[in-house]
Each structure stands twice: as C-alpha cells, then as structure tokens.
C-alpha cells in the first residue's frame with residue numbers, strides 16, 4: 196500500500212511553493228524537537244534553565260532548546276520574514292519584509308511543566324503573511340492565519356495541520372517522515388467531556404461556575420446526563436483529545452488572571468488551536484467573541500479560551516452573554 200507523506204499532501208494542495216517549503220521546515224523543526232525531548236535525560240536537558248521568559252515564567256532547558264531548533268530550522272525558508280515565539284520577547288526579523296513574505300508564530304514547547312514527569316507535550320504554530328512591502332506589523336487577527344497546527348510528542352509523534360480547510364493528522368515513523376494517518380479529523384458536535392483546571396474554581400466567574408456545576412451535577416442536575424472530566428495541563432494533549440473524540444476545553448479569565456486577560460497566549464496558542472478546531476467543525480470563543488476575531492495588542496497578549504464541541508461552546512457563550 197502506498198502511503199501519503201506530508202510532502203505528497205502539501206504538493207497536492209493549492210499552497211504556494213514557498214509556503215510548502217516553510218511548512219516542511221516547521222515539520223522538520225518538530226521532528227528535531229521531538230528527538231531533543233525524547234533524549235532530554237541523556238542530554239542533561241531536564242529541569243529548569245534558571246531563567247524566566249517574557250511572561251515571567253520559569254523556562255525549562257528544553258523550552259530554550261526547542262526555541263533554538265525552531266529558529267535554526269525555519270530560518271532556512273527564504274520567504275520567512277519574522278518569528279514570534281513564546282520564548283522571545285521581541286519579534287525576530289530575518290529579512291526586510293516584502294508583501295507576501297511569511298510570519299511564523301510558535302510556542303516551541305507547550306505544556307513544558309509535563310516534561311519532567313514524562314507526559315505529552317508539543318509545539319504549536321501558525322503562519323500569516325506580510326501585507327505590504329516594509330510592513331513590520333505582526334499583530335493580525337487569527338482570521339488571517341493561512342495555516343496552523345501542532346506537533347504532539349506522546350506515545351507517538353504526530354503533526355496535525357490545517358491549511359485552510361479540513362484538518363489532517365500525520366504520524367511520524369522511525370525514519371522521521373510524517374505519513375497521513377488521520378485524513379479528516381472532526382470534532383463531534385455533542386460531547387459529555389470537559390477539561391478545566393478546577394483548582395481555580397474559587398476564582399471563576401459565574402458563567403464558568405454554572406457550566407461546571409451543571410456538569411458535576413450529572414443526571415441529577417439540569418443537564419440530566421453524566422459528564423467526564425480530564426485535565427492534562429498540556430493544551431496540545433487536550434486539543435488532540437478533542438480532535439479525536441470531542442470535548443470542551445476551558446482556560447477562562449478569572450479573578451486571579453483578569454489583569455493579564457487569561458493565561459493562554461493569543462497569537463501562538465489560542466489562534467492556531469481555534470483555527471484547527473473551527474476547521475474540524477468545532478467552535479472557539481473567549482466567551483463573548485470568536486478567538487480569531489480578537490484584535491491583538493501585543494505579540495504575547497493573553498486571552499480567555501473556550502473551545503471544542505459546538506453544542507457545549509454555544510452553551511458557554513449563552514451563559515456568558517446572560518451575565519454581561
């Protein structure tokens with residue numbers, strides 16, 4: 196049986212060859228990062244780097260290693276103008292921007308608190324375009340993303356990608372190549388599974404409390420059915436689960452994180468995942484507006500995130516609208 200490689204898939208699309216080249220380099224970067232994560236203990240890369248990133252969070256050694264690998268690999272792409280990384284405060288310009296050049300937004304290693312305990316982590320990315328020659332604006336809405344995806348480093352390494360329509364999953368084989376194994380990933384409209392860090396319950400706003408209370412009440416409550424809960428503390432793992440079997444994921448604004456606008460970052464966490472989820476038939480909102488319609492004010496801006504199966508996301512939007 197002939198297998199479709201990532202290269203076959205991209206070459207069979209209508210994407211610009213320069214963008215195909217960039218996406219292949221992103222996939223290469225993900226493969227290298229997967230190796231570096233797998234070999235973390237041998238290379239002395241587990242644990243903290245004794246440094247903090249722009250968000251004031253402790254950087255893991257592998258956060259920095261992964262960022263360097265992304266920069267080194269993707270910089271080989273001639274039309275890539277700039278990099279916006281979770282780990283780097285300023286935008287990294289690689290060339291004088293020309294109309295049509297690409298902008299790469301990425302979180303090189305998401306969920307890195309899971310590394311030392313050997314649970315799933317991943318890389319998240321999105322690509323947008325320079326609008327006119329010399330334009331150094333990178334703060335575009337998520338609707339302008341040309342493509343988005345993530346790599347998950349779990350029991351197997353997978354790359355999940357949307358290039359505008361549909362979502363496709365590729366699994367890495369031992370030779371390092373990605374093969375199409377999940378041609379049409381879709382999020383079921385209905386679900387009975389939710390994901391939220393419930394240790395923040397006392398900080399939540401009323402709409403989120405109401406939603407979770409009703410799920411917890413199960414068949415004795417107003418929803419008249421039982422719900423299951425999962426929390427991996429790795430957004431890539433949560434989104435992958437939702438793309439495989441449905442569910443709803445919440446990292447809402449609450450009384451503790453309101454000044455920063457939430458925890459997750461708009462440009463390289465929320466927007467790429469929102470594009471994947473919407474293109475797989477799900478929905479993604481802050482509670483009040485679609486994530487991809489939020490106008491960014493800074494490269495590291497944070498945003499409340501609610502995404503997944505449409506029926507549950509719509510219910511959460513209705514609860515938020517009632518309160519506002």
Ligand code: AHM
Pocket residue numbers: 252281302304305306307308392428429430431446
């Ligand atoms: P990171 O980019 O510093 O790894 O943080 C993002 C991660 C997400 O993957 C995950 O959904 C969330 O943080 C978990 O947060 P918490 O530790 O509050 O449960």
Ligand code: MG
Pocket residue numbers: 281302304305306464
């Ligand atoms: Mg992250």
